[in-house]
Amino acid sequence: MTGKGKSRWADSAEDAALEAQLKKEKEEKKRLKAEKARKAEAEKKKREAEAAAAAQRQQQQQQQTGDDDDANGPPAKRRRLSPDRDAAAAAPTASSNDSSKLLRFEGGRFGKCRSVENYDKLNDIEEGAYGWVARAREIETGKVVALKRLKIDPKDRSGLPVTGLREIQILKDCSHRNIVKLKEVVVGDDTSKIENIFIVLEFLEHDLKSILEDMPEPFLASEVKTLLLQLCSGIAYLHSHYILHRDLKTSNLLLNNRGQLKIADFGMARYVPDPPPPKLTQLVVTLWYRAPELLLGAARYGPEIDMWSVGCIFGELLTREPLLQGKNEVDELTKIFELCGLPTDESWPGFRRLPNARSLRLPSSSSSSSSSSKPPSTGGLIRAKFPLLTAAGVSLLASLLSLNPSRRPTASEMLEHEYFRQDPKPKQEAMFPTFPSKAGQEKRRRRETPNAPQRGQKVQDLGQVDFSSLGGIFGSGREREERGGGFSLRMV
Amino acid sequence: MQLAMSSSFILRQLLNLLQKQTLYVQSNSRPSPADKAIMSHMVNPLATPEQLYQRRSFSALPTELQDAIFFSTQCLTQAAGLLLQLPQSVTAQANVLLARYWLVEPMMSHEFSDISAASVYLIAKLSPYPRSPRDLALVYNYLLSPSSTFFHPSSAPTSDDSQPPQQPPPPSPPTNIPNDYYLPEHVYNSFHTRLLRCESRILYALSFDTHVSLPHPLAITYLQALDFLNTSKSTISKRTLPYLNTALLSPQMLYLTSQPNALAVAAIYNAAKDVGAKMPECEWWEVFDVDREELGFLVVGMRSVDAWGRKMREDVERMKAGTGSGSKRGGMITRRDIEGELRRRGISLGNGDDDGGITGVGSEEPVDMEAEMARRMDEKMAEIEGSAS
Ligand SMILES: Nc1ncnc2c1ncn2[C@@H]1O[C@H](COP(=O)(O)OP(=O)(O)OP(=O)(O)O)[C@@H](O)[C@H]1O
């Protein structure tokens, strides 16, 4: 395998030519636009300066005349007139002239959105039934960004979609190196009706899905570890701030050319307190990454659903193929049970009370008593599916894919896992290979991955599902023992 | 009519609740803010000095009219939250959002009640307690109707009628908004349209930042940490939260000039003072990162809201009486009232042809804010320069 630090595939000559051509075409247009923007900006600055000057002058005047016309008005009304708050540095910092070193909390300010005309579109990154993402350049600074258009249904009489609003608010609240940074929200020029809303994100060259689809060789073990560590530390940040992502999958993980991974697409995310509220929508997480408790209809769920998705992503990083490609909810559950075994009352107490579990026909419980001596485990099957994975790796993956949510490690527990300490050590981000960026050049094709669930979609009723046949393969204690050859290696 | 009967209680309930609210709904309070990471969520974006200055000095609206609009609209918002059975944590966030919005866009560009409704709608939508446009239409339709006691002179508490805090709690709000309250479909439709337009307008004006941190949970946490030798904490906390709630109504916009930690400390300080609690000897507010100057400002500010409120009410009633519309329409002040008042004073305002109230259908073309602002600034500059020379 290629272990060279440098680019595995340098950008091709065609890429370069295309880039040059695009650049030329845009130049004239850009020049005109930049001029317009510059003028508008100068105009605005001038007015602001005038306002500030006027404010200062008026204040001086008031101080001179000592006028005190607001005796019954709010006390010390003029206290805030001088722009002294501007002096306060980024938060929280100890104020310098204060001996007691009080913390100053800076929450920023509020004001109108800017116009999308401050950006030049470079190329579409993704255009599909729902989403639209483009690469763009900020005219004033020349910085390249990603513009994501908020999905808005003008016929929806409930106004701006709560998912989009949450996505913006959560991204605004987040600040972590493994979470994509929201720069601002901009709107179309016609502000009398707000229809075109774009969120401006830092641009990353790739998403993991596209890389995996195109790479001729899988990631090296050291690279997988680096990617997982970054994913996991982003998730640990989210979960410690009571944010569930609820749509983790490879197409929502971005990677830049410096080997840095960032979690994106917060369209499904929300704040969920701990303990979780009794009723959350089950229509979350793209099918192939959806945890079994969601498929079984749990309305109360927590950060464990994200950890299940991490398990699916782990598997996908190893093979370049999504791990559990169910055709529908029932098929997804079948594939999960094929890989992880059937749930039992010992491995997952209470699963039978989940709404959809009633329609499952599981093999009789006699088999579970025969295996009660050892906790049922997915280790053996995973070991078989990933022969190159070390024992520590198998143990981590198996624990992420525990059917019982409470057996999955938390993100911060996962960061401490043995797997990341063993050789080969996680590769330094800077040593990561670079990949040809599709986002930088061409329109991407629509993928065959199922989409994240849509609002208003019906929660699927599983109907009657017969898993007793699966019992023949996985349900009996004998089978499990037979396959259990690798068990000695699994749990640490 | 169930609603009409219960209506006579509404204002009293509102005032009562604001003054002695102890059941601050915990649903929104985050766990202890010990963790620095969590602490970063306990801050708000604040108004810039320029924003405060511009609102006071460049608006064509005289300051006292701005204040009257502010106060009555914030009261309306609270009353609506009550009828919608929203927790105070949700309604209070709507109050703050509304206040921010008015520092970015002129007060007269939309009907006040519409902006109030949109703030509530938007915050509720993002909370665990969403309310439908129809719920909002029913509640606002009612509050703005002549049968509502909201801001009607007859319901005004006289100054000596201020509620002693020992009074029993007010009757609970009506458990249901009866569907039989008459709301013609065309009125609902036009309200709905305006609601959505105002929602986007608010979001646009605030760059889609809907984050509001309230000081209430912090105040509770701080109280746990403090020791008032001679007084029980619950006595103080019963007085602390009302200070935080009435401060929402104050045109001083304390929530826009101070962070939640400072608001919480000032409210505790006032509450402790009121009951004669012995406060710690040291400068205990510094433990919560509040300096003496800011504390002083907030303490006085919070104490003056009551007197302000009474004056505001009188102003609003006088204005309604002036337009002669008070009897035919609800007690809530509208753009039309303000326009009438301006006409009487000989001040002209170039826009606003809306009828006001929920039945309003007038055009909502927002004036070209920037151009208007630039023009006023020029005038002001000339004025200042003229008087200086
Ligand atoms: N900041 C970014 N930099 C570069 N590419 C990005 C960025 N954000 C998103 N993309 C690309 O756009 C795609 C879609 O983005 P995202 O997942 O946020 O939107 P979406 O509307 O939810 O799309 P989908 O419905 O396909 O999940 C990503 O898979 C990625 O390829």
Ligand SMILES: [Mg+2]
């Ligand atoms: Mg996506």
